[in-house]
Amino acid sequence: MRFRTLKYHFGQGVRGMVKNGFMSLAAIATVIACSFILILSLCVCMNIDYILKQFEENIGITVFLGPDVDEKMTDEIGERIRNIDHVTEAVYKSADDNLTSAIDSWENASILEGLREDNPLPASFEIKLEGAKYQDSVVAELEALQLSVESELNAEPDNTERIYLDNNGNRISKEQAESLGIVGSEETTAEKGGDTATEVITAAAKADAAVPAQNSQAEAEPAPPPEITQQNAQPAAQTQPAAQTPDQTQTPAQTQTPAQTQTPAQTPAQNTQQTTVQTDPNAEAVMPEDSAEGATYSSAPSEDLMNTIMSAVNATAGGGGYYIPASSTTDGGVAGTDLYDAKLYGSDEYEYKGIEKIRHATEESHMLVRINTAVRIFSIIIMIILCIISVSIIMNTIRLTVVIRKNEINIMKYVGATDWFIRWPFIIEGMLMGFIGSFISTVICFFGYSECLHLLSEKLPVISNIAKFIGAFEIFAYIAPIALLFGVLLGIIGSVSSIRKYLRV
Amino acid sequence: MSSVIKIENVTKIYENGALGLKDFSLDIEKGEFVFIVGQSGSGKSTFMRILLKEIEPTTGDVFIDNTELSLLKRKKVPYLRRKLGCVFQDFRLLPSKTVYENVAFAMQVVESSNRNIRRSVPQVLSLVGLHKKAKSYPDQLSGGEKQRVAIARAIINKPPILLADEPTGNLDPDTAWEIMELLKEINSRGTTVVMATHAKDIVNKMRKRVVHIENGVLISDVAEGGYDDEV
Ligand SMILES: Nc1ncnc2c1ncn2[C@@H]1O[C@H](COP(=O)(O)OP(=O)(O)OP(=O)(O)O)[C@@H](O)[C@H]1O
Ligand SMILES: [Mg+2]
Numbered sequence: 049m050r051f052r053t054l055k056y057h058f059g060q061g062v063r064g065m066v067k068n069g070f071m072s073l074a075a076i077a078t079v080i081a082c083s084f085i086l087i088l089s090l091c092v093c094m095n096i097d098y099i100l101k102q103f104e105e106n107i108g109i110t111v112f113l114g115p116d117v118d119e120k121m122t123d124e125i126g127e128r129i130r131n132i133d134h135v136t137e138a139v140y141k142s143a144d145d146n147l148t149s150a151i152d153s154w155e156n157a158s159i160l161e162g163l164r165e166d167n168p169l170p171a172s173f174e175i176k177l178e179g180a181k182y183q184d185s186v187v188a189e190l191e192a193l194q195l196s197v198e199s200e201l202n203a204e205p206d207n208t209e210r211i212y213l214d215n216n217g218n219r220i221s222k223e224q225a226e227s228l229g230i231v232g233s234e235e236t237t238a239e240k241g242g243d244t245a246t247e248v249i250t251a252a253a254k255a256d257a258a259v260p261a262q263n264s265q266a267e268a269e270p271a272p273p274p275e276i277t278q279q280n281a282q283p284a285a286q287t288q289p290a291a292q293t294p295d296q297t298q299t300p301a302q303t304q305t306p307a308q309t310q311t312p313a314q315t316p317a318q319n320t321q322q323t324t325v326q327t328d329p330n331a332e333a334v335m336p337e338d339s340a341e342g343a344t345y346s347s348a349p350s351e352d353l354m355n356t357i358m359s360a361v362n363a364t365a366g367g368g369g370y371y372i373p374a375s376s377t378t379d380g381g382v383a384g385t386d387l388y389d390a391k392l393y394g395s396d397e398y399e400y401k402g403i404e405k406i407r408h409a410t411e412e413s414h415m416l417v418r419i420n421t422a423v424r425i426f427s428i429i430i431m432i433i434l435c436i437i438s439v440s441i442i443m444n445t446i447r448l449t450v451v452i453r454k455n456e457i458n459i460m461k462y463v464g465a466t467d468w469f470i471r472w473p474f475i476i477e478g479m480l481m482g483f484i485g486s487f488i489s490t491v492i493c494f495f496g497y498s499e500c501l502h503l504l505s506e507k508l509p510v511i512s513n514i515a516k517f518i519g520a521f522e523i524f525a526y527i528a529p530i531a532l533l534f535g536v537l538l539g540i541i542g543s544v545s546s547i548r549k550y551l552r553v
Numbered sequence: 554m555s556s557v558i559k560i561e562n563v564t565k566i567y568e569n570g571a572l573g574l575k576d577f578s579l580d581i582e583k584g585e586f587v588f589i590v591g592q593s594g595s596g597k598s599t600f601m602r603i604l605l606k607e608i609e610p611t612t613g614d615v616f617i618d619n620t621e622l623s624l625l626k627r628k629k630v631p632y633l634r635r636k637l638g639c640v641f642q643d644f645r646l647l648p649s650k651t652v653y654e655n656v657a658f659a660m661q662v663v664e665s666s667n668r669n670i671r672r673s674v675p676q677v678l679s680l681v682g683l684h685k686k687a688k689s690y691p692d693q694l695s696g697g698e699k700q701r702v703a704i705a706r707a708i709i710n711k712p713p714i715l716l717a718d719e720p721t722g723n724l725d726p727d728t729a730w731e732i733m734e735l736l737k738e739i740n741s742r743g744t745t746v747v748m749a750t751h752a753k754d755i756v757n758k759m760r761k762r763v764v765h766i767e768n769g770v771l772i773s774d775v776a777e778g779g780y781d782d783e784v
Contacts, residue, residue: 056661455647456647459646460662462634462645463634463635463659463663463707464631464634464635464710465631465662465663469631469664
């Protein structure tokens with residue numbers, strides 16, 4: 049379009065608006081009313097959204113760490129939490145931090161100061177999410193993380209005190225044991241029995257005979273007697289001798305045959321025997337006879353000791369979990385592992401050492417999500433209805449002015465004006481009226497909104513404790529363009545649709 | 554083809570069943586002056602409106618400048634109309650614009666330059682004898698003057714064809730004659746003029762080609778004819 053034509057259209061548009069003064073005023077008033085309602089509902093919806101967000105932020109998830117989680121582990125857990133989708137932040141709070149904030153939040157909590165020495169509170173991660181609706185998925189991820197942290201903790205061999213016994217049951221040093229071939233490299237991969245647990249490695253077991261004296265046991269009894277676990281290769285070796293390839297044994301992930309986990313109580317007698325089987329490459333060849341020959345059960349220390357071991361193992365097996373390490377991966381693979389973990393760690397009795405507890409407010413977050421969804425749907429419906437009403441009102445208003453100019457349009461058509469040439473002045477006129485109307489509305493609403501905020505903070509200061517509202521400038525930086533665009537589009541749609549009929553000449 | 558307007562077997566039946574034209578064929582050469590005569594309701598205006606592509610013929614072809622109108626896209630219709638200046642019985646001026654503006658309007662619509670507009674409008678106004686009334690509004694003019702403005706507007710873009718549907722219908726005989734002199738002048742400058750009229754005396758005096766329609770049917774077509782001439 050040439051510039052002079054644009055100028056012509058603009059002049060015509062302004063002229064049309066001025067000439068049809070009354071109709072233009074009516075149209076502008078319509079736009080004012082419509083964008084007024086639009087701005088009002090936008091203000092309400094955005095503020096509700098904003099306030100809900102504040103609530104949602106308060107509904108974070110807190111993850112409590114066990115007392116034994118070291119710094120490295122903490123960092124790792126923090127990193128893994130932050131890597132979970134929809135987690136915006138995970139702030140580490142040491143036990144001291146938590147105590148301090150507990151003291152701060154209690155008015156008369158100076159008594160708690162005494163606890164500084166022996167802080168009973170755990171360290172934690174305070175996790176914030178993008179929104180309450182992500183809580184369920186994040187909690188699920190955290191639970192998975194909890195399990196995997198647990199596995200890692202249990203897999204760490206470091207803190208285990210090992211007692212090495214020779215074939216005669218005499219205690220020997222590690223070096224001696226190594227020279228005897230009892231302890232191999234596999235030893236390092238042996239299951240860790242928790243901090244206070246002790247492993248008894250016998251010649252019969254030939255290395256890495258670590259049996260997890262289960263952790264709960266270790267924690268439940270702060271000062272237990274050294275739990276001595278012993279290898280009993282018999283039953284498992286019988287059940288799955290062929291399956292024991294070196295590969296499998298070298299990665300003694302904690303696994304368990306599903307069949308065994310799911311029917312734990314059926315054969316209590318077997319329990320004691322199957323519980324602590326762990327095999328290694330050496331054990332591959334260990335058949336029942338061999339193990340007897342190699343002085344295991346019977347030739348191992350005292351009956352008493354063995355009883356202690358077994359009862360300890362039984363106790364840790366809790367309601368149902370058996371512990372059969374690598375040797376049994378044959379049938380399970382990954383699924384077997386999951387099943388094992390879920391069963392063992394998931395049981396009520398189990399106390400986690402890594403991530404002790406995941407605290408979250410399921411009810412509240414679900415409610416917030418529901419409210420939020422409802423508000424959104426409601427506001428969208430309102431907007432749609434509002435737009436339809438606005439367009440139809442403005443169309444009818446402008447149509448009246450177009451009827452007056454029907455003659456003009458007709459003549460333009462006879463002298464060969466293109467449709468667009470005829471439309472442009474009307475578009476510009478509609479744009480101008482829409483802009484003027486929505487601008488007036490925006491200005492009125494802006495001052496009205498600031499005044500409301502002002503009054504609220506003055507007369508009802510309590511409210512600011514509950515929730516914050518969006519500031520006038522912030523919200524209108526967002527709303528004003530929307531409202532102006534809305535007004536302009538309203539004007540354009542109204543005028544273009546109202547001249548359509550007359551273009552058909 | 555030297556025919557500037559060519560109509561072949563055109564039939565127009567309106568949606569309500571009324572007959573506009575029936576199997577109507579006509580050739581008009583460039584530079585001709587043609588009267589379309591016939592009783593009221595015979596189909597003269599129907600003929601004009603078909604030329605302007607205001608309505609579509611039910612059957613048959615219409616060529617203007619060798620363009621078949623039914624093949625013309627809607628978007629191209631404005632360009633067709635720029636070839637056809639038109640004048641109506643009721644003048645159709647914009648009451649809010651001055652004489653000058655009414656004429657200039659037609660040039661603005663086809664996006665002529667302002668310079669061109671400023672040069673052409675006074676020329677045409679003096680051609681139709683209204684250069685002194687340039688600043689008057691239509692309601693300050695007589696019927697004849699209004700029709701002169703309408704004619705000025707119709708020819709300002711120099712269309713090859715001028716269609717006039719009863720341009721003298723609202724005028725007294727003397728004024729009507731002035732208008733006819735003007736149309737003759739325009740025709741003599743090369744514009745093809747097609748004029749529908751009831752005015753017997755004018756047709757008879759002008760001695761131009763006369764096409765007679767009755768009930769939508771062409772009943773006579775006489776060069777240098779009179780109103781009542783039969784073939
Ligand atoms: N828009 C229309 N819808 C239906 N019928 C119409 C329409 N326009 C014209 N007609 C009919 O078509 C026929 C021809 O009308 P037309 O206007 O062409 O006559 P005319 O020769 O121009 O008459 P006049 O001299 O009175 O102007 C008439 O019978 C008329 O009733
Ligand atoms: Mg007619």
